[in-house]
Amino acid sequence: MIQLRLKSECDRGLAPFVTRIAEGEPQCEEDATLTLSEAGGLSYRTGLATFRLRDVAPAEIAGDVLLIDPRRQIAHRLIRAASPHNTFLITEQCDQLCLMCSQPPKPQHQDMFAHFLAAARLAPPGAQIGLSGGEPLLHKDALFAFIDAVFASRDDLSFHILTNGQYFERDDLAWLRKHRTRLLWGVPIYSDDPATHDEIVGKSGAFAQLAPNLALLGLAGAALELRTVVLAQNALCLPRLADFITRHLPFAATWAIMQMERIGYGRMNWTRCFFDSSIDFASLGAAIDLMRARRQGVTLYNFPLCTVPRAYRDLAARSISDWKQKYLPACRACSLRASCAGFFEWYREEDGFMEIRPQ
């Protein structure tokens, strides 16, 4: 597992600050250059401060953007330059309580936008950064202002924003249109049946709010990725949902069908919710066939390749972020491993897929 936090030492009196591990000559005063490398750690100097990092090699963090927290003596790797999976956690608050939530909401909010803005400005060229939560749009005004500010100085960046879609308004149309080519909205929809969707997200009236807001995204010409976690609660209705999507959400660029992540509420509700698609792919297959017939994009996230029938394997993405991905001992002998999503770090074989078959 890749470390997202590093042990760090610096003057405890400093306020938290954002820095980038320079590759070559420093480009700005936030860029940190290595001044000393010894067994006990690496010493860096920026234009404004000095700090040390422990248990890491310089090459591993080259180009990374770090948030140094002097009080806790920690460096958060906000952007790992070598990884396509960088996400800013906007807030841990949320108005929904999804059955399989991997990141259960917390009541308090810590505003990090100033650090995120500083970090985004230091991101590698052309980077796509994820914005997630909780529900980022609970802080919509600050979020939109943050995005405007980033694009004002970096028009090469783009964001992939995960939102439950509850907070769009008609007045957002112009803003959504303005940024349509550089924002990809990932919005969950669990069922075409409002009651089932509401039950899964733990909020009554959620679907009734979601539907018109998705229409707004459509009218704005926004890039939309629909996301559906397969659960015991919705698996058999996926063909109906596919029909709904192709008819009412044809403007969605893609539909991501996802397997569950066994952490957070996902762990708590695992036995109640996990749908073993390795032994029953029929409803998934029918849903995919419909999407294919109507030529709308569909992707499978978090599905180990051998659990997917051959005809659909080309849809399975290597979606699990590098820092939380693993393989099983059985995978060692498998020829598909290089293209397989594998498993979440917290996956357990004893209550997981029945059919894991090295190919």
Place this chain on the structure above:
Amino acid sequence: MQVWPLRFRDLDDRRTILSDDSGAYFLAKSEFVGRYARDALSPSDERFLLEKGHAFERAGDLAHTGFLARWSRRQYIGGGSAYIILIPTLRCDLKCSYCQVSRAPLASQGFDWDAETLQKVLGFLDDLPVEEIQIEFQGGEPFLRLDLLEAVAAFARRRFRRVRFVVCSNLQTLNEGILAFLDSEDVLISTSLDGPHQVHTRNRTGDTALTEVFLSNLKQVIGRIGPGRISALPTIDIEEPPNPEDLIAAYEAFGFTSLYLRPVNYQGFARKSHPEARTSAAWNDYYRGFIEALIARNARTGRVMEEFYMAHCLRRILAPGMDSHTDLRNPNIPSGANAVIDFDGQIYPSDEARMLARIRQVDLAIGNVSDGLDQEKLTLLAPGHINNFDPDCIHCPYQPFCGTDPIDDLSRSGRIDVPRHESWFCQRHLAVFDLAMELLYRTDPEVEFSLSRWLGLESIPEALRPVAP
């Protein structure tokens, strides 16, 4: 609740097919049509229409927005890529029975591009506002002027980001130069195989020995470049059509998995001696019989042969954006990015338009490589290439999938405003789409076997067969 306008057509005496402007279709009993026409829809009718996106509550709601998106994707607006047909020579070494006007004798003069025309053709290509192009070489026999093909190919590979060449060749003569040209991955071959030996000889070569040469050349080319880059199509003489089983077997023998049935299209004088070509009933009967035979055969053998046009029409029914076939698009406005350049540098909107000029019926040239495009002519031709407002098509459930062919109407009737249903284009497409719908709704494992393979699906999802309550 507001229902988007529905058009309908009886599939048989029990069932009616309905569709809206976005191409969303469903099947209903005639009682439903009665209720719809009388504005007396039942609550369950209304639920069905709303759920399937044929109706909406308020402008801007999800059903409304989804419909707008589906509708807009049904319209072909072009752009991005060009499809140009080039005729570097009209000369040919064969004399097929159905080809009188589009060829010149092998030894004749003045039927090839000269050096100046070649340069102007390259200039025309250079000016196209696209980065992607497909260039089709037709003739005559294009390989008689391999030098011109090579010149165009070398230029296009430099000029365009993506390029593909299709050479429509009779494959009657091969040599080292031709084979070397074929070795490039961006070169595709389209040839004619009219069926079993006797049929091919009767229609095309007129000589058994020549047919032998062709068959062995075809085999050699497939062996060299593989079956993936070569396609063949049979031209069907409807007065003496081949037995479907024999035709399919002839294609299977070469490892082809797709064929595209095309009726002989007699031109000018020849049309008078082949009156059958004017009536489509015979063709439609043969076509239906062929598709049924093909489906039965696929189920029997477990192999999958596709008839391209049926598969393509099915794909167009099911999804928007299936606009790769230049003959079936809507709107299909003539433009420089979709044109035919003749041996003399004249530019036409389609091959058929070129024929009409050749037989001096009407000059439909939209310019030439020296003076460029004739915008006035293009403007004049544009309205005929949209079916959305045609007084007949607006009542037809197949309008969103169908196209137009005013040039064919002109060629057959001397005018473009014939009532749709009297035109060959419409009669043929009504039959194809009727059959496609019938097959889609036929829950017969034999049919499903072929349809799912043609569509690249594991099985046919039930949702593709909506039925009103």
